[in-house]
Amino acid sequence: MDAIANVNMKLLQTFLAVAEQGSFRLAAETLHRSHSAISAQIMQLEAQLDVRLFERTTRNVKLTEEGLQLHDSAQRALYELQLGLRRIRESADIKRGQLSLAASSNLASIYLPKVLAEFVETHPQIAVTVSELTSRELFEAVRNKKVDFAIGPETDDDTLNFETILIEPLLALVPTRFAAAQRDSITLGELVRLPVLLSSSATAIRNCLEAALREQGLSIASRFQFIQAQTLIAMAEAGLGVAILPASSLTKAHAPTARIIPIVPAIRRKMALITLPNQKLSPAAARLADKIVRDVREAANYHPA
Template sequence: MKTPLAAMANVNLKLLHTFMLVGEHGSFREAAERAHRSQSAVSTQIRQLEEQLGVALFHRTTRRVSLTVEGAQLLECARRAVQEMELGLRKIQESADIQRGRIALACSPTIAGTRLARVLAAFERDYPGVQVFVRELSSEAMFECVRQREVDFAFGPVVETGEFHFETILEDPLYALVPKRFAGSATKAIALPTLARMPLLLLDKASALRRLFEGALRSHDLDFSSRYQFTQVQSLISMARAGLGAAILPRVALPEGEDDAALPLRIVNPPLVRELAVITLRGQALSPAAARMVQLLRQLMGDRG
């Protein structure tokens, strides 16, 4: 008599697959249809498996097919084995995918110019075989890219919409970079009503930051004057340093170090904060490589360095 291990040595995956089809559907005919084989071929494979194991796996009658006790045990073990194999194959595939592949992401200019480089550098060190493509876009264009699936995900501002999923990574307070001739006695903060009385330097209307700031002004019945608007934060900083007005900036975009011409003042009364998030379509699943990039965003984006 064969030992269990000796019997299993002759069992191949094809026989187990056929056995699972019969066992799960309780029918040789349906198993044959799903396997795209003849019913007699399926019956032959089951008999071959039973002979190899030395036990009957099914009770057969003219009307129905049912599992024996041994058959039920084998079906349970086979299901577990298939699940483990699928899990192992998935891990292997994910490991291969993350070593080679392609990621496309969209990012707001303020983040691309300040925080993104260290994330990309860390990713490239770990996964040099993955190609990464970055699109630096305004919020409106960014959302359209996500909507059209032109990118795997975006990193930008949270807005009120049910179309996208937002995973907030960073809270970014708004500041005013105020020429010293306008700042008066202020050293660290400036109230929104006081700020509204100054000439303001703003990003263009396509930016979510502009909409956030104007919404705050409207909610407090405040008017403002702005002769200039720009698409790049660096332009706002240059204009503020030249004394042309107070530039409205997120904290991540503030120039480092002391500035002889302008002071960075936190906007208060009320404080204004934008949320920055990983943006995907609702229900969208990321590739392993893109998921790893998002993990690095979580780890590194919140640090000031």
């Protein structure tokens, strides 16, 4: 029992290397040790176990019956040990560290507060940095690895990986001073004849709207452009013009001076978790990304097929 207790991991690793290479010389090269050191360690292991582990010839070495038994046992033990160490490391990484993400202003204000508050409460040692960016800036932040991942609009950009978390329609917020505010729905053709407040060209909402306009051969001329959804809502509620925004953004519109009206045919936008293709997130970042995907889908009632 005492001899077996003295068998250490280094001896077993050397034994496995010789068994897998079928050669003391090749095992020495693999482990970056001398041939004599490898031979000495195998002899030490055989002495401790009081069995021969290899049949040695001038050309190669072959496992004995006892060597085969040890080989199977050592492989299983080493695998379990490595698995346990990896789980311990991942658990530690999840509990501490830092991560950064970028998000569009709409998602940042509507969906992330509750998610981040819960995450920070359960992972107090992780420092989370959030950058609120336009879609153009957000994509560049992911490409340049300035953030671990982003939450923003889904596009056809094949340099990025998108995992859809919600799909929602764009709606029109029409001031009640316009007759169109009494309608149950409104077309793009009717909208372009009204004063329209546009999102900045750097936003995905603007790109989504312009794509729909091009399909119908329409265009909009506007004197006003804004980045923040809340600013567009305030301007529409003041009667300045019609704001076109995602349904989630318009949950903040409550003034009786403007009315939310569906656009027909519907214009929908997708929002997604954005990463680089084949990117492996750190354990902490992966944990937060999974929570965002799960919680936003639940809040938005989005269930991917």
